[in-house]
Structures are given as C-alpha cells and as structure tokens.
Amino acid sequence: MLGPDVICLPAEGFPERWILYNVFTRTCLGVDARAFPWLSPLTAPAEEEIPVWLVGWFSHTKGTMADPTRIRRSAAEWGEPKMVSYSGFLEICRKSWLLIDNEAAYQKRFARKSTPLDGQHFGNFHDQMGFHLLVEKRTSPSTWWLEQKFSSDLKSIRSDSLYGQVQEPFLRDYFGHRLRKELHVLDVGCGIGFFTKMMAEAGCEVLGIDPNEEYIRLAQKNSHPGSRFEVRSIGHPGDLNGLSDESFDLVFIQDALLFYFIRISPSDTQRLDVLLNDVYRLLKLDGSLISVEPNPVYYLSPWLGGIHRPFTVVTEHRYRGFSTVPNSTTFIKAILQSGFRLTNIEDLYPPEHLNLKEDRGVAFAMEFPLWTLLEFLKAAR
Amino acid sequence: MSIKDCVLAYFAEKRTLAGSEEEQFRIKYLNEGIIDSMGIIDLITHFEDQYQIRFEADDLQSEDFQTIGGLVQIIERLSDKK
16 A cells, blocks of 8 residues: 555646655655556555656755755656566565565564665665665765865855755854854764854964864865864863863864764764763853754755745654754753753755746745754853 | 675675674674665675676575675676676
8 A cells, every 4th residue: 555654646737647755765766657556445446557756865964964855856857767567666665765665574574774885774764774875876975075165276165055054154253243253163973164254353362173174174275364273082081181170161073972872873972961071071161052053853855845935844853863953952952951951942945046047946035944053151060 | 715704794894794604694794784874885885896797786685695604605696698
C-alpha cells in the first residue's frame, strides 16, 4: 500500500506529471498521472506501460540551503522517463519507500547509519548527505561544504545562497551595532574564519579556533589584522587549556553548537557540557555567549506553497530522526543550566528590500527564518 | 601481487592487522575506524585506479564492501568482468 508518510505534489508546468514524496526518507519518484490508479489495491493492473522519472534523492544535494522540493519545479530537467509495467512500477515504489508492505521492517530502518556506507538505515540529514556524497557524487563532505557556502576563492559567501542573502547581511548589521572596538572575542568552530574576519574588521581582537586543520590553513590565508587562528580540538577535557580564565568579552558560535547535540558521526566524542564549561571559564563575568544556529523547526524543511503563501511540512519535534538541530527548549535549557542567562533572541529574516519574486528561498526565509540568534550572559554560579 | 595481498597491504598501511588471514578478512574496517569518512574516497579511487574498475552504487552500499574480505571479492568480481 502507499506508505503512510507519502505525499503527492504536482510538477509545475507539466499537468500530467506528479511527484510521490516520502517526507521522512526524502525519497521521491516522478510519475505520470496514469500511475495513480495503480496505487489503489482495488484497481486491476493495466497491460500498458507508463513513464516514471527516477529523480531520486529529494533533498539538499545542492547545499543545505537548497530547496528540498525543487524537483517539482524543474520537471523540464527530469530527463528521459523509464517505461515501466505495473510490476516494475511497484518494485520502484518499494525501493523508494513509497509503497510499504511491512510497516515493522520499515520502522526498523529509522535509525542512524552505522557507517558512512550503511545502506540499511535511513539516518539523519548528516548521514544521508554523507552517503549521497560518497556513493553518488564521489566527493569529500568537507569539500562539498565549502563549495555550497563560499565563492571559489573563499573570500565571500555565495550570493545565490541563503547564507549570502540572509545570514551574512544580518550578522554584518548585527555586528555593526553590537560590537565595539577592542572587545576580545573567541570564535568557536570558526571554519575558514569568514565571520572571525568580519568581527576583526569591526575593531575586535578575535581568536578563531577550529579542529579542522585545512579550514584553519585557509583562514590564516585570508586573515585580517586583529584576527588570529589556532587549530584546536573542542569539547573534550583540556581542549582549551592554555586560554586564560575570564579573558574574553564575547564568545561567538555559529552553525556549530548543533553538532554538540546531534553529532555528525555517531563516533564523534565531543561533549556539550565540556564546551559550555570552557566557555563559562573563558568569559569575563558579564561577558556574553552569542549563538547563531539553524532554526530548529524550519531548517531543512520542504518549501511548499505559492511564493507569497509559503508553507512547510513539520515532521519532528521531540524525537529527532532526520533533523540535525535540537528543539529550542532542549537547546536553551542546556545553556541555561551551565550558568548563563538568556538576554536576547532574534530570528534571521532577509532584508526587506530584496526582490522576492525572483527567489523562492528568500520568500520562504521571510516567513520561516532559517536561523535564530541567542545571546546569553555569563551569570554568577 | 594478488588482489587479496594488495587489499591487505592497503589496510596494513593504515593499521597493523592482527589475527589470521581469515580473521583479517572479517574486519569491518569502517566500524573499527581503520578508514573514516574522509578516507573512503581515497579507498575507492585507489582500487578503481589500480584495477581499472568502477564500483557501482550497489557495491558501495553492500555489507560485503565494508569487510576486507568482501572488498577483495568485489574487486575480483569486477576485475573478472573486464
């Protein structure tokens, strides 16, 4: 029978074409409308063959900010269909988790992948992306990460991404009024140091740390006076030894704390409590922890609806199977329990002046922010 | 050098492999951290280049691919097909 998690979406511009989409596995199939009677157990199989399009993985192959439902808007690029009989159609639907014969066996697959090549479990977004990059694209996840976010010279954020259209202008404006000269800032998980440099340009003295040696090498190449970088493991006892107690006015963590709640790989060993204790120790009293993390509800969700009436499908809240960001209560509570007080919260919306008609992503982000900024004050324990 | 010896030598360069050959063949090199996600691309291209073969998606996600012995069998099968 048609799986319980499947929705049907019309393809734009091709009235006879539809997408069958499993909202949990993010798998999909392009089908001709003549396939619908075949999904009913009451319909006798026809003799004819019908076209299907193996449009495959229905998620973020073009980056974490890409539209997960873009395939319904690009039917002209689906390529040549495969002609299938009734039995062939059912087989493809089973392989794509659109037809589910055994609910218990299907349920067992909702677990993280045991290895990057585990084809037996669906895994979360990190697992699926890693699997897809390795098996289909034959590319390294760290290379892909840089390419989907930055220009080829790594000096700017891609303007055709929501990083470039939402995150960068928001933070540039926020830093402009929040930072002042000579503040000492620690940028935790700084990557290639794009925002480290932006804070240094605002006059701060910034130390960027990241465990990835290649990222730090690239950060040092594009550094700005006032910024310096160190390769450091983070989140293990002793990792930040050597940095003095109460030596920073601000600790900035962007798109990195999520990995302390839901690990990229099950074998990762970093600990949130260790990191938060280090942040507490390094901050001056009344210093602030500023976190910018993906919105726990809307990040990675499908972009549906008309461009002026966007809607999405929320699939998880308490138990995270696909999502890689904890819900906001879990996230905030963990930080409060480490001796901080929440003092500010901002959702990251795009600037108002952008031309929304040309960018569905911006229209979606205008209604459903993809990031949230939280400011915490170090309080006396 | 046989395919089997080449594969064993590749893994032995990463970590000393203990036990008999039969035991070494059963090693799940991803689970045991001999190869991490960054090393998988190197492993794939190394053997594809060396034997002028192409691992298909079904090969890569098979349980066989994740053991040393299974990997030997897959390379032998693909080499025979040429």
